[in-house]
Amino acid sequence: MADVYIPVGSVSGTATAVAVACAKALEAAGHKATIDQAASVAALNAGNWDAVLVVTSTTGRGDIPTNLAHFYVELEAQFPLQNDRPFGVISLGDSSYDQTFCNAGALMEERFYQLQGKAPVPRVTIDATETQTPDDDALFWLQEWMSAALTSS
Template sequence: MLKINIFIGTVYGNATFVAEQVLELLQMLGHQAQICQTPKVEQVTDCDAVLFISSTTGQGDIPPELEQFYLQLNDQFPLLDKKPFGVIALGDSSYGETYCGAGRKLFELLQELQGKAVKPLLEIDACETLEPEKVAIPWVKEWLARV
């Protein structure tokens, strides 16, 4: 059984819905998983694996509730010592270069913190998928098998 902390950045609630579906899956599989509502830096280090699920806002920006946490991680720079991580990015490809910008920034930071990406960043395009959880759940199952 793994302890997995999930961090969410959402604008309209899609990332939260996906995270709730992922949480249910992880708990059903017997893992100790939680959504970190008010994220703290120590929640990245006091678990076996971390999962970020974020939409993108503005010009490729991280949603406000996750942006401060991102800045804290960047400032405090807690080394993850090869801790497994995953990032699911929700976006809209019609925005061009800023598509899934928040997820890309999070993925890059977690690599800089020396985390271990056990699967590549998952980008879910709202132009192609109306139910992002149907793409995210199979990806999480594969991610979990590699953790």
Template sequence: MARVYIPVGTVSGTAKAVAEACAAALRTEGHQAQVDTEASIGALNSGDWDAVLVVTATTGRGDIPSNLSPFYIALEEQAPGQNGRPFGVICLGDSSYDMTFCQAGALMEARFIELQGKAPVPRVTIDATETQTPDDDALFWLKEWMEEAL
């Protein structure tokens, strides 16, 4: 079965809870999953990861949360090629911030595409103004992602 690395960008803890729910679902299907709220290029490169699943909130003016920002910057500066490794992005945001809604997820997705990662399904955006159960929305998307990526 597959090994999945899950870097998480969280502000209030919701993205971490979503990541933990996704990791549990992956494990139920026989996969290994590691949730990492202090993601690093070292962790990305040290594990023999079959896929990467980024779960991130958006903060400020479309910014990546401070705990995930160093990972994003390192992806840009060190440019670790992904060589077709499957990845997915789950982004949480608030659509009342129209111009920056889920921008952190868009940034992460663009970075992995630039690094030659393979996105078998488009990122999912979860709107805090439309759902009270972001983990359920993420798990619905995760089913398709698992079928396509793993």
């Protein structure tokens, strides 16, 4: 059983719905999952998390949604080293934004690498122009992430 922290960045709820679907799948597989729509370094440090799963959309011009942006800034300021703790990133976006497609997920992934987290599976990008079922796409990726990130927990 693993305890997974799920910071979420969402503007209009799509990423939140994906996070909820992932939490249910994790629980169905016997793990614990905690979704945080106002993620903080304090919560990251307080929990005895076995893994971190970031689920975020991209807004503005490649920006992290407001409810996750604070966490991103805090991570740089406080620099909580992850000591090879496994993480994963599910990144929602829209490829019509071209240059900034899924940029928020890329930023979060980069940040966790800087903090010496370990990503057993590279982040997945979910393109709103290509799928009507972001939950299913995320769950497909999640199966691989779960077996790579959580088996030894």
